[in-house]
Amino acid sequence: MKRLLTVFWNELGRIVTLLPPFAVMVLAPFAYALLYPQPYLNEALRDVPIAVVDQDNTQSSRELARRVDATTDVGVALVLPDLPSAQRAVYERRIYGILYIPQYFERDLQHGRASPVALYADASYFLMYQRISGGVTAVARAFGAETETARLIAADVDPAIAPAVADPMPLTAEPLFNPQGGYATYVLPAALILILQQTLLIGVGLLATLPGARVPRDPASGDRLMNALQTVSGKMLAYLVVEAVILPFYLVALPYFYDLPRLGSVTTILVLAIPFVLAASALGILLAAVFRRPLSVQLATASLGLPLFFLAGFAWPPEVMPEAIRVLAAFVPSTPAINGLVGVAQLGAPLADVRGPFLMLWGLAVLYGVLAVALEATRRETTAPTLPRAL
Amino acid sequence: MRAGNSFRPGFWLVFCRELIRLGRRPSLLALVTLLPLLLMGVLISVFSAGLATRLPIAVLDLDSSNLSRQIIRTVDATPDAAVTVRVGELAEGRQMILSGRVHGLLLLPRNLERDVQAGRRPEVVFFYNAQTLTPGNLVLRGINAAVPAVAAGIRVSMRTAHGQPTDAATAALGPIPVQINPLFNPALNYIYFLLTALLPSVLQVIIVTASSYTVGRDVETRHRLKVLRRLGGGLWPAMFGKLLPYTVLFLLVLALADAVLFGVYDLPLRGDRALLISAGVLFILACQLFGSLLALVMPMANAVSIGTLLTAPAFGFMGIGFPRLGMSAFALGFGAALPGTWYLVARVDQTVRGTPADLSLKPILILLAFVIGLALLAALRLEWMRTHSANQPRLRKPTLAEGTT
Numbered sequence: 164m165k166r167l168l169t170v171f172w173n174e175l176g177r178i179v180t181l182l183p184p185f186a187v188m189v190l191a192p193f194a195y196a197l198l199y200p201q202p203y204l205n206e207a208l209r210d211v212p213i214a215v216v217d218q219d220n221t222q223s224s225r226e227l228a229r230r231v232d233a234t235t236d237v238g239v240a241l242v243l244p245d246l247p248s249a250q251r252a253v254y255e256r257r258i259y260g261i262l263y264i265p266q267y268f269e270r271d272l273q274h275g276r277a278s279p280v281a282l283y284a285d286a287s288y289f290l291m292y293q294r295i296s297g298g299v300t301a302v303a304r305a306f307g308a309e310t311e312t313a314r315l316i317a318a319d320v321d322p323a324i325a326p327a328v329a330d331p332m333p334l335t336a337e338p339l340f341n342p343q344g345g346y347a348t349y350v351l352p353a354a355l356i357l358i359l360q361q362t363l364l365i366g367v368g369l370l371a372t373l374p375g376a377r378v379p380r381d382p383a384s385g386d387r388l389m390n391a392l393q394t395v396s397g398k399m400l401a402y403l404v405v406e407a408v409i410l411p412f413y414l415v416a417l418p419y420f421y422d423l424p425r426l427g428s429v430t431t432i433l434v435l436a437i438p439f440v441l442a443a444s445a446l447g448i449l450l451a452a453v454f455r456r457p458l459s460v461q462l463a464t465a466s467l468g469l470p471l472f473f474l475a476g477f478a479w480p481p482e483v484m485p486e487a488i489r490v491l492a493a494f495v496p497s498t499p500a501i502n503g504l505v506g507v508a509q510l511g512a513p514l515a516d517v518r519g520p521f522l523m524l525w526g527l528a529v530l531y532g533v534l535a536v537a538l539e540a541t542r543r544e545t546t547a548p549t550l551p552r553a554l
Numbered sequence: 555m556r557a558g559n560s561f562r563p564g565f566w567l568v569f570c571r572e573l574i575r576l577g578r579r580p581s582l583l584a585l586v587t588l589l590p591l592l593l594m595g596v597l598i599s600v601f602s603a604g605l606a607t608r609l610p611i612a613v614l615d616l617d618s619s620n621l622s623r624q625i626i627r628t629v630d631a632t633p634d635a636a637v638t639v640r641v642g643e644l645a646e647g648r649q650m651i652l653s654g655r656v657h658g659l660l661l662l663p664r665n666l667e668r669d670v671q672a673g674r675r676p677e678v679v680f681f682y683n684a685q686t687l688t689p690g691n692l693v694l695r696g697i698n699a700a701v702p703a704v705a706a707g708i709r710v711s712m713r714t715a716h717g718q719p720t721d722a723a724t725a726a727l728g729p730i731p732v733q734i735n736p737l738f739n740p741a742l743n744y745i746y747f748l749l750t751a752l753l754p755s756v757l758q759v760i761i762v763t764a765s766s767y768t769v770g771r772d773v774e775t776r777h778r779l780k781v782l783r784r785l786g787g788g789l790w791p792a793m794f795g796k797l798l799p800y801t802v803l804f805l806l807v808l809a810l811a812d813a814v815l816f817g818v819y820d821l822p823l824r825g826d827r828a829l830l831i832s833a834g835v836l837f838i839l840a841c842q843l844f845g846s847l848l849a850l851v852m853p854m855a856n857a858v859s860i861g862t863l864l865t866a867p868a869f870g871f872m873g874i875g876f877p878r879l880g881m882s883a884f885a886l887g888f889g890a891a892l893p894g895t896w897y898l899v900a901r902v903d904q905t906v907r908g909t910p911a912d913l914s915l916k917p918i919l920i921l922l923a924f925v926i927g928l929a930l931l932a933a934l935r936l937e938w939m940r941t942h943s944a945n946q947p948r949l950r951k952p953t954l955a956e957g958t959t
Contacts, residue, residue, distance in 0.1 A: 186859060194863060201885040202870040208880040227730075253737065254909045259879075272729060275722070279731045286736035287906050288877050289747055293691065300732050307729035314729075320716060327673035328716070331708045332666075334701045335677050336694055338684035339651065346876045349687040361866070458855060462585055462767060465862040466759040469752060469869055470593045473600050479744070480657075480689040482610065483603040488596070502654060509685050512652040519653070 166390065170378050170397025174370065178405055181373055183457060188366035192409050195358045196417055199351075204421075206345035211294045212240035213260035213284075214249045221269035227280070227306060231262060236298030249283075259285040260295040275314055290346075340424065340510050348423050352509050353477045353501045355413050359406075360443045360497045361468050367402060367447025368460035391539035395448070395532065402444040403437070410436050414508060426511025434514065435503050438524035442496040445531030452538050475501045499523035563787035568795025571785060576799060582768070586803050590760050594753050594811045601749040604819065605741065608636035609693050611658040611682075612647045615640065619667035625678070625704050629660065634696030651683050658682035658693045670708060738906040745819050746906050751874040751898050753811045758841055758868060758894045761804055762861040765845025768800065770854025779939070789933055797842050804838045824908025829918060830901065836921035837897035843928035844893065850935045868892050896920045 178184050215228045232239040240258055243249045249261040263281040271278035280303065284295040308329055315325040341348045370376060378394065414432055418425050454460045473479055474492040481489055492498045503520030506512040514521065576583055611629075615622045630637045639656055641647040647659035661679040663669075669676035680697045684690045706727050713723035739746045772778045786792025815821040823830070848857035870876065871889035878889055889895045899917040903909035 183855065183859075191863065195867060198863075198888075199867045199870065201888065202873075202878075202881050203876055204882055204885075205880050208877060211879065251910075251913075254907065254913045277728060277731055279733055281733045281735065283735045283737050286739040286742055287747065287902050288874070289742065290875070290877055291879075292736055292742070296732075296734050296736075300734070303730040303732045304728075307731075310729045318718075324673050327675050328709060328712050330705070331670050331673065331675060331712060332701070332705045333675060333677050334697070334705075335679045336697070337679060337681045338690070338694075339681055340683060340685040341687075342684065344684055344687065346687070346880075349685065350870075350875070352685075458767065458858065459581065461855075461858050461862065462763055463589065465763045465858070465866060466589070466593060466756050468866050469756055469759075470596050470600075473597060473752070477686060478688060479600060480606050480609055480686070482608075483606045485599055485602060488599045491596070505685065506652060506654065510652050510683075516649055516652040 164393070166378070167393040167397040167400070170394050171400045173375075173378050174398045174401035175404060177370060177373075177375055178366075178401065181370070181375075183373065184366045184369045187362055187369060188405055189409065191362050192358065192413065195362075196355075196413070199354060199358065200347060200421055203347035203350055206343065206347050208290055208294050209235050210238035211236065211260065211291055211298075212238055212258045213262060213295055213299075214241040214243045214252055214258045215239050216243050216246055216249050216261060216263045218266045219264050219268035223269035223272055224264045227264065227268075227302070228262065230302045230306060231299055234298045234302060236294045253283075253285060259288070259291040260299075262299060272310060340426070347421060348509075350478075351421060351423060352418065352505050353475065354472065355417060356439075356501050356504055357468060357472050357475070357497050359410060359413055360439075360471070360500070361464065362409075363402065363406070363440065363443040364447045364450060364467075365461060365464050367398075367444045368451040368454065368464065369457050370398075371448050371451030372455060372457045372460055387540045388536070391536045394539050395445075395536045398448070399441055399444055399532070403440055406436075406440045410440065414504065418508065423509070425508050427507035427509070431507045431514050432504060435500075435507060435517065435521055435524070438521070438528045439496055439500040439504070441528035442524055442531055443500075445528060445535045446496060448535040449531060449538065471495055471497050474498065477501050477505065493523065494527065496524065496527050499527070563785050563791075565786060565791035565795045568782060568786045568792050569798055572796055572799045582764075586760065586764050586800060587807055590757050590804075590807050591810065593756050594807075597749060597752050597756070598811070598814060598819075601744055601752075602819075604743045604745045605633075606689060606692055606744070607633045609634060609689050609696075610638040610656045611635050611660060611693050611696075612639040612641050612650050612656040613637050613660045613662070614642075614644060614647050615662045616664040617662050617666040621667035621670060621704075622662040625662060625701060626660075628700040628704050629697060632696035632700050634699075635693045647681070651681070657686070657689045658697070660697065673712075738908075745815070746821055748874065749819075750815055750821055750901065750905060751872070752869070753815075754808070754837065754897055754901065755869045755872065755894055757804065757808060757838075758892070759862065759865045761800075761838060761841035762845040762848075762865045763858050765797075765800065765842040766849040766854065766857035766861045769796070769846040770849035770857055772796070773849055773939075774854055779936070783940075789936060793929070793932065793936070797839070797846065800842060801835070801838050804842075805835060808834055808838070822906055822908075823904070824906065825904030825914065826911055827904075829911065829914055830904040833897055833900035833904070833918050833921060836918065836925055837893050840893035840921055840924040840928060843925060843932055847928055847932050847935065850932060850939070865892070865894075868894055871895065872898050874898060893921060893924050896924075 178188060217224050217228060228239055231237055237260070241252060243252065246261065246263065249258070252258045253261065261283040263283070265280070268278050268280065282296065282299050284292045286292040311329045312325045315328055316322050320328060338344060411433070414436065415429055450464065451460060454463050474488070474495060475498045476484065476492060499520035503517040503524065506517045506520070613626055615626065626637055629635055639650060641650065641659070650656045651659060659681045661681070663676055666676050678701055680694065682690050682694050709727060710720065710723045714720055736742055772782060782796060783789060783792045786795050816823060845861055848861050852860070871885055871892060872895045873881070873889060878886060881889065896917040900914065900921070903914050903917070
């Protein structure tokens with residue numbers, strides 16, 4: 164137990180005094196907290212510019228265009244005479260969609276025939292496509308329903324029944340947890356967990372490869388395994404203490420600052436976060452053993468963030484990933500951590516509903532912890548620090 | 555290297571020397587080739603399906619009528635959603651969503667069929683998980699297609715019941731149908747939209763940090779910069795002799811990943827091949843020069859850290875997932891300062907869009923400006939470092955400035 168505390172204080176001291184680990188574990192989280200959310204702060208795209216090509220040029224066609232322009236989704240930026248000029252404007256990225264209203268639009272509408280319009284929406288950017296198609300179809304449906312009700316009443320259908328004939332079984336879609344469909348609300352909760360994992364992996368990796376990582380073994384106590392267990396536990400305790408400051412800032416304070424909805428209880432979030440911190444830091448110790456030098460750790464882990472984010476099955480549903488990829492993903496702490504923590508914080512799930520990820524995180528913490536202890540126990544006891552060599 | 559006297563100094567001498575040194579350092583070689591290929595391989599496998607279909611949803615059927623069963627069958631027949639669970643009460647469905655087993659819950663109310671027939675307009679409600687944006691929107695699309703389709707059938711029969719002929723009733727269903735044409739990516743395939751942009755983003759991080767590292771190693775011992783310059787027979791041949799071996803390797807890595815996208819996943823190449831490759835070369839050079847410049851103005855370890863800090867969160871700023879149109883001025887500026895932003899514009903132009911050549915030049919010219927600007931800055935900084943070290947009396951040896959011919 165005494166050794167555990169010695170290692171703990173030593174490691175905590177190193178985190179505070181060694182600049183590289185301090186920069187990665189403490190300063191970088193603050194820098195990312197400011198930088199990372201910047202692109203998404205407006206939450207939604209508004210008034211995506213489109214062009215209207217109005218071949219009908221009647222009161223009805225102009226009314227349709229006016230209503231489309233009035234939505235928050237879409238804005239009519241250009242009125243163009245024909246499709247080729249509109250197409251060119253799409254290539255120039257001046258507009259992202261074309262609403263084409265054909266000749267005789269009004270006449271067909273008044274004669275009770277279907278009067279179609281065509282919409283071309285830029286699908287090289289999915290969010291633009293969704294905004295434009297959603298906005299324009301909603302306007303066309305509402306405009307059409309009004310016309311249909313008016314027609315039915317004109318055809319002597321009882322005005323009380325007319326709406327039922329026009330729409331006998333209305334569908335209401337209820338978006339849960341992110342009612343506005345906001346992009347920051349969607350991406351930040353998961354991304355923040357991933358940033359925590361990255362800073363932990365790199366920070367622990369640096370600590371394990373920089374000089375001073377090894378507390379000399381007490382010659383009196385001979386048990387290698389016991390020594391290794393105490394060493395690893397002492398270090399992990401130090402990382403837990405550091406994360407006890409950083410993690411609540413990330414998962415409780417930041418969502419508050421960025422106005423993200425949070426339904427879950429803080430206690431459940433923290434209970435779930437403990438095995439996550441343990442699993443990620445134990446994995447950091449193992450990575451350090453593979454890469455051995457501080458710079459190698461930094462270079463090898465710098466680019467992992469993006470692939471691990473998409474591996475987590477948050478932005479892209481795990482149901483459609485190949486089986487091998489799902490198995491691989493299960494061994495990365497961020498996968499169950501994002502599932503569990505987003506479930507608790509954003510969806511308000513009680514611990515019982517995120518049992519799966521919770522147990523998986525403990526499983527990973529034990530697995531990587533045991534490997535780290537085994538590694539420590541088999542390590543040759545060297546007194547002279549190995550000279551830092553280049554990559 | 556003892557080749558100094560038998561070879562003429564110049565670009566090729568530095569180039570070959572760098573290649574030989576790289577060959578002796580397998581871990582560095584792995585960092586610039588194996589690691590990006592491995593990460594790209596993982597990303598390609600993650601998105602290999604391209605489309606997310608048959609995503610699970612739950613149904614709470616309180617009516618158990620012909621109509622409710624017809625709705626469930628129609629929903630299940632859409633490509634987007636699959637009815638995998640029947641729940642007995644709302645709380646059970648909610649729990650299924652919370653634990654992530656389904657993406658949505660369709661609620662068919664009691665007496666649905668009877669109320670529809672009586673014209674009481676009963677509501678069908680679909681609760682869906684909007685926290686996970688992509689699957690949430692996909693299952694919603696399935697429901698939005700299926701439920702109105704069933705309703706349309708009812709509307710036709712209600713009209714014919716009021717004495718309208720069937721064809722007129724059908725024509726009156728949607729007075730203003732919108733024919734939606736998704737431009738450039740008609741199937742809304744995620745490979746052509748997201749994956750193709752993720753691969754260069756991963757590469758950007760690796761190019762910048764690896765360049766900081768390789769150049770930083772030469773800067774740390776100032777003597778080495780002088781050796782490099784002498785071997786190159788001048789500033790520019792030395793600089794490009796040092797950088798180009800990596801340019802070639804990174805280009806091969808990018809080409810291999812793209813070969814998989816074009817060859818296996820049929821990513822369209824509707825634009826100009828030459829423009830796409832030029833943009834790729836300029837992108838790689840710009841990232842290399844950016845990483846090198848960092849290593850010239852600060853200690854190498856800091857350069858690697860700053861390079862990581864700036865490029866690791868870069869994907870969001872490059873405007874693929876959330877378009878740049880909706881960003882704040884700061885985010886727009888940050889994005890504009892990343893070579894990747896302009897490379898992705900050029901890449902989208904030349905692959906899925908097939909933008910006419912005369913409208914394709916802007917992002918490529920911006921990348922060219924990046925390369926020229928960063929190269930000039932790096933050269934100025936190297937000159938400054940040389941004069942300042944030469945002014946120190948201990949190092950002032952006139953022979954150092956001369957070539958070895």
